[in-house]
Amino acid sequence: MPKTLILVGHPDLVHSGTQTFLKEVATTLTDTTWWDVTTQPVDTSTQIARLQGEMRRYDRLIFQFPLYWYSMPGVFKQWLDTVWTTPFVYGRAGEQPPLASKELGLVVTFSQAPDSYRLGGREHFSLSELMRPLDALAQAAQMTMLPIFPIAQFAYMTERERQHLLVTYAQYLSLPARAHFSDRVAWFQQWLTQNAGQHPEYAAWAAALQSQQDELADLHDTLEQMRQDEEQNGRIE
Amino acid sequence: MPKTLILVGHPDLVHSGTQTFLKEVATTLTDTTWWDVTTQPVDTSTQIARLQGEMRRYDRLIFQFPLYWYSMPGVFKQWLDTVWTTPFVYGRAGEQPPLASKELGLVVTFSQAPDSYRLGGREHFSLSELMRPLDALAQAAQMTMLPIFPIAQFAYMTERERQHLLVTYAQYLSLPARAHFSDRVAWFQQWLTQNAGQHPEYAAWAAALQSQQDELADLHDTLEQMRQDEEQNGRIE
Incomplete structure (x- = not known):
């Protein structure tokens, strides 16, 4: 089983019902760690280096966030701009990128209907298109992208749908890719x-x-x- | 001539040679206003409403930023998440979106070679693909996208290339679209x-x-x- 690190970037995490639910699922799993990136101190290069060192210990990184204007929230992007430095992504000259061969998964939550994000749908573009910048980042770091894990309209889910989400989300975090x-x-x-x-x-x-x-x-x-x-x-x- | 508002989102604006150059060009133009969004107070709904009211007075909005991990810097995105509220983008029920029919331009600076952003290039994806989230935002607001204005490797430009940039940038800001x-x-x-x-x-x-x-x-x-x-x-x- 992969060691998985969930990086959650949400401007108002404690009031998010979706994230509270997902956190409960994640805590049932061994080898899975939950980070709230918005509360991490990243003011010094020592703090940043420590976070980079931690990330290297995992096989699978998950970026988990609500879709804000068709991309990750600014607060998450700012963390990424700060902590994912150029040498951390590309590696130092003559060295392999630190995250090479690790997996990158995206857990994207949104309040629109599941079929909104597609050609001819309400939002015109697919999530695959909108996530291109993160795909490009994964390519720069020589990481392997996992299929996007979309979560639409959690608030309207029936108990049965939540049970299904619970199991599929847990699998997304901990099952080997292409199982x-x-x-x-x-x-x-x-x-x-x-x-x-x-x-x-x-x-x-x-x-x-x-x-x-x-x-x-x-x-x-x-x-x-x-x-x-x-x-x-x-x-x- | 359109009234143009340049929204600059740069984490270290005063030390950017590119932005200093562009600001000098912009100040030679009438009907053009320059905002540094990172220094605007956006803590209260009154401050946000005032900025929204200001933006409605222009015909053309320009998002101007350095490319950070294939998208706008977090500090700019955070401003967008805060100031571009749902009613500001979509309009209130029964009303037209406040920005409908206005133009949205993107001035994107980066340090890679001009031909890096394309299929088979060093960065794999074109700027048009990477800017999909902003295109989607423009569509939601019923704005018209202008072609992207890319500025590659400003630091390496010759004096002649800078003169050319000066004129084409000034035109991007102030010429009617499809002139x-x-x-x-x-x-x-x-x-x-x-x-x-x-x-x-x-x-x-x-x-x-x-x-x-x-x-x-x-x-x-x-x-x-x-x-x-x-x-x-x-x-x-």
């Missing part, structure tokens, strides 16, 4: 077992998963086919 | 005359321009054809 379905099931089983203390029903679910791996694999194939059909019909971006 | 060549010549002539006080040689140039309008038009057509040929050969992005 196969069987890896996901194994991960989910382990996660259920770990959290069965607080949620007794999880133990039964984990046992059910164990006995139904084959059926689940079949089910997965069917669902995957349906998803692909739907994509071709253009209902999902 | 024809004859408009540009007329503008240049007027500008030379206005600035002849400090630069006596300008008066003679203005007179020469007057007597050579036709020749210049021919010359322009030839140059334009050469430029188009060159574009088709892919030497200019």
